[in-house]
Amino acid sequence: MNRNVLTLCLALTLPLAAAAEEDRFYVTADVGANFLGSEDLSYRDGITSGSASADFDPSFAGGATLGWRLNDRWRLEGELMYRRNEMDDITLPGVGSSTEGDFASLSLGASALYDFNLFGNEDVTSFVGAGVVFVQEIDIDFTVAGQETSFETDDIGFQVQFGARYDLSDRWFVDARVRYLALSGVELEFPDDTSRIIKADYAPLTVSAGIGYRF
Numbered sequence: 001m002n003r004n005v006l007t008l009c010l011a012l013t014l015p016l017a018a019a020a021e022e023d024r025f026y027v028t029a030d031v032g033a034n035f036l037g038s039e040d041l042s043y044r045d046g047i048t049s050g051s052a053s054a055d056f057d058p059s060f061a062g063g064a065t066l067g068w069r070l071n072d073r074w075r076l077e078g079e080l081m082y083r084r085n086e087m088d089d090i091t092l093p094g095v096g097s098s099t100e101g102d103f104a105s106l107s108l109g110a111s112a113l114y115d116f117n118l119f120g121n122e123d124v125t126s127f128v129g130a131g132v133v134f135v136q137e138i139d140i141d142f143t144v145a146g147q148e149t150s151f152e153t154d155d156i157g158f159q160v161q162f163g164a165r166y167d168l169s170d171r172w173f174v175d176a177r178v179r180y181l182a183l184s185g186v187e188l189e190f191p192d193d194t195s196r197i198i199k200a201d202y203a204p205l206t207v208s209a210g211i212g213y214r215f
Contacts, residue, residue, distance in 0.1 A: 024069045025215055028175065032208025034061035036085040036103060039203075041140075043094040045196040050093025054200075056085040056103060061206045072115070077129070079109040081179075083204050087140075094196070095149060098142035105202070107181070109133035109159055118164070128162045133181055140188055140198060151188035151198045158182050171214050179206040 035058050042051040063081035070076065087101040111131025118126035139152035163177025183202040190196035 026067045026069070026173075026212050027215075028065045028067070028210040028212035030064065030081075030177075030208040030210035031060075031062045032206060033058050034083040034085055035205040035207070036203070039103075039200050041090075041092055042199045043092055043197070044199075045094055045193075048094040052090055052092045054090050054092075054103075055088040057088065059085045059102070061204075061208060063208075065210075065212075067113075075113045075115065075127075075129075077109075077111045077113060077131075079107075079111070081107050081109065081206070083107070083181075083206060085204070087142075090142075092142070092198075095142050095198075096144040098144050101140065101142045103138075103140045103200075103202070105135050105138040105204075107133050107135045107138075111159065111161065113161075123167045125165045125167075126163070127165065127177075128160075130158070130160045133157045133159045135183065135202075138183075138186060138188065138202060140200070149190070151190050151196070153186065153188045155183050155186050155202075157202070165212075173212050173214070174210065175212060176207075176209045179208070180204075181206070 036056040038053050038055050040051055041054050061083045063079055065077050065079040067075050067077040084102055084104040087103060089099055091097040109131055111129045113127045113129035115125050115127045135155045137154060139150050141148055141150045159179055159181045161177050161179040163175055165173050165175040167173045181204050186200055186202050188198045
């Protein structure tokens with residue numbers, strides 16, 4: 001192999017090797033708390049209708065993300081997130097007096113994130129982002145006279161988030177973030193009788209911390 005051919009091969013392969021070392025892909029595991037304030041629930045089944053205000057306690061949230069860094073500023077993320085909030089006692093026409101229950105969701109999301117240096121520390125990266133979330137399953141459960149009644153559906157919402165990331169090493173990092181998910185006018189159906197419907201807004205605020213790895 002002559003010197004010119006060798007030089008050309010090196011010129012073609014060195015950028016590929018450099019790109020491979022840029023650690024563009026990463027994964028994170030997140031755990032935190034989900035906050036859902038008071039929500040108005042309305043019930044209808046063609047005969048009975050009514051509404052009531054439900055109060056929810058802060059509860060568990062957890063999930064994982066798979067990310068790809070486009071450049072020094074922009075990233076794309078896919079996420080899987082489970083959220084749950086326990087519900088206080090409520091009396092809802094058509095359902096009855098529930099002594100316990102919860103509002104929960106399992107979602108898949110895709111977001112674009114923008115990185116910037118807010119704190120002037122090269123090990124700390126701040127970020128903001130927005131994206132679309134497919135709520136693969138959202139359900140609300142009531143326990144009336146010891147029997148559980150569940151209403152469920154799927155829907156699509158919009159999510160915004162912000163947070164900060166701290167690099168522990170070239171590979172490992174930790175981050176903390178706040179996500180706000182908005183779904184308006186969600187209609188949840190009773191599986192055994194789809195004429196029974198509960199309509200509610202779903203707007204959880206999720207605060208989480210995670211650990212991640214670049215590869």
